[in-house]
Amino acid sequence: MLAQFGFGVLVVTFALALFSAGAAIFGYFSKSDRWVESARRAVQLTFPLISLSALALIYMLLSGHFDLEYVYSVTSRDMPAYLKVTALWGGQAGSLVFWSWLMSAFATAVTLRKWDRDREFLPWVVVVTAVTLAFFLALVIFFENPFVRLWQTISGEVLPQMFAPAGARLFTPSDGRGLNELLRHPGMVFHPPMLYLGFVAFVIPYAFAIAALVTGRTDDRWIRLTRRWTLVAWLFLSIGLVLGMWWAYRVLGWGGYWAWDPVEVAALMPWLVGTPFLHTVMIQEKRGMFKRLNMLLIMLTYGMVIYGTFLTRSGVFSSVHAFAQSAIGPMFFGFIGFSMAASVILLIYRWNTMKSEVSLGDTSVFSREAFFLLAALFFGAIFIICFWNVLFPLISEIVTNQKMSIGPVVYKRETALFWGGLLALMGIAPLSSWTWASFKTISRAIWKPAIPAVLVTVILLVAGMRNVIALIGLTLIAFVIAVALYEFGRGTLARARTKKENFLIALWRLAGRNRRRYGGYIIHLAMVAMAVGVIGIEVFQQQTQQTLKINQEIQISGYTLRYDSLYKFPYPDGRQVTLAELTVYKDGKSLGKLSPRYDVYPDGQPMTIPAIRSTLADDLYVVLVNWENVSEQQTPFKVYHNPLVNWMWIGSVIFVLGSLVAAWPEKTELEMSRYK
């Protein structure tokens, strides 16, 4: 009964979304405000409706309704309740319901805002959000329905179908297959929802962009209206990516956090086009430039959001042939093609009305605008490389009928220069000024923050560092930090002097008065902290694999690990655990114990759980390998020494703070909203 209810509600919501899009279009062309209002209310209904459906599914996941094929495939009795809830996004069908749920939440939230001043945008914002929602609901209803039940026919065959085949009885297995073991981790609670929130939130600025193009109101109004939505989308997407890295680092036992896997790259691509968009919109707001570029970037971001969802959900990476057999793949491609074609046609239609209000020639080649444009081009280059490297194996398989893998070495080699360029620009761009700056003015501004950067290089050289990549990277990092602190210090001192405030109050108020700018600098600091982590692991990682007997030792990067003991025991949930204990020493002093382990689930699925000793300076990461035939006389360990990797996670926390500062409403906005 609950399954029919959940499915029925989805069908009604799908019809409502289609109605909403139709009513909005009709209302726009017939200039009927009543139809547009009706469309708006219809969209607002989608959220409570999908909530009912999603809650029905969550209830069935929690209560073990194994007669549902989805519940059977992603949960089992032994799973804790929190993991049963996360199973909502643990499989394809459920994750599409979850996507639709979030989409309806954002669509409802955006239509709830006051529309008095920008009413002409409303119908097209409704159309874009409703069509996107309808597409995902169509996928759920027609192809990936989580409410499909298991039926046993008279011949004993078990069929997954929504409605009972003739003469069949409902079939309820005694237990489910359970969630993939790698997904049974607290990371599952936060990583996918954050990523999806980021994906879905980017639909809102895209919807406004399309509304601006259709209505011809292509000034910076749509950008101002969506500034906060974009920042929130970007924040969620970034947090989602970092959580994914943290999860991979803690669970996979590969010794790293990013393997340039196509699914990872698929999630990175919207970020690679969304980040320059966040920067270049500032120029449109301030100077009326880059209108077409901004449109292009947000269109690409939307395209990559859908493409990223498709890549991660269609199973296309297992085989392009699997993709051809599943209906979901062509549907995705069709929808991306349709939305991109419609967007580009609209952009061409409005091309001439979107000229820059200021000619690029009237700004200097060293202006902040020019640097932002250069940063957008660097991001564009990384995006092209990633896009091509993800797509090409699929094309190659179709043409040559041979599979192909593209490893990290290719990505690193092709993108390293551009990442370095972006790091340099994070330092230089804030020193430039809007509209006019010359080589002379930049040089004048650069020398103060350059001093600590040069000092860092000298210290590193004296300390014996000879790796050129690390030296360049760390010098640039020192430079960006110096620039951000210099900007904070300069502004605070000026304010303290003129307003006669003490330094801390001046700093607080300075950031409060221009949250976007100083929030941006905090984000830059976060990015360089992350870059420290990247350099640490990419350049200085050491690893060794050795097979030890009890009391034997491994030496790595000045550490000694002594193998103390081995335990093998069953877990109550049926797992067979193999756990080794090692003592870590440095300079003869014991630093504590590490216990890497290997769990083998009843279905034979192995899972490596690394033991990590983490400090600000480095991580010692120990993995138990080749778990079979492990004995006290012969235990293989793999040990990684990952310098500075913790700065990756510290950077991500600073990053969230910076984003919150940047997204927090300005005082004037709050005051104005009171008078609205």
Add this chain to the structure above:
Amino acid sequence: MKMKKYFCYPFFFILFLLSVTPAVSVMAQEPTPSDDQVNAIASQMFCPICENTPLDVCPTDACRDWRELIRQMLAQGKTTAEIQQYFVDHYGARVLSEPPGKGFNILLYIAPGVVIIIGVFFLFLGVFLIWILPSKKPGTGVAANSEPTTQDKYASHLEEELRKRS
């Protein structure tokens, strides 16, 4: 005294020979390559079964056997290229983390490079046409606008302020 000194050299030479001899005999029996040597090669390859899992970290039985195969081939004196070729012959080019740029697959490396080179070309062309060329001609481009009148300055400043505050 001098003689004593020269007497030492053959002594050390014999000692050296004695210390080296066991090592040479072990080498003749092909020492087992270490896990690190195996992983150095395996990390540049993908598991032929699991999607996008590097061979050095893949936990499956099959991958463990393949790592052992690499060890045996190393012990036989095979080079990295020969080992990789063996795997390519048996499981296809997908085992390589860096696909060979041959035939159709050369597009993998060429296409983004060409796009980026075209981009860089247009970037320089743009810089030249927008900034460098006009600044050389008196009365145009930046030069023409570099010293606006007081009225213009005031108007543009006002517009800028209004834009920032709207």
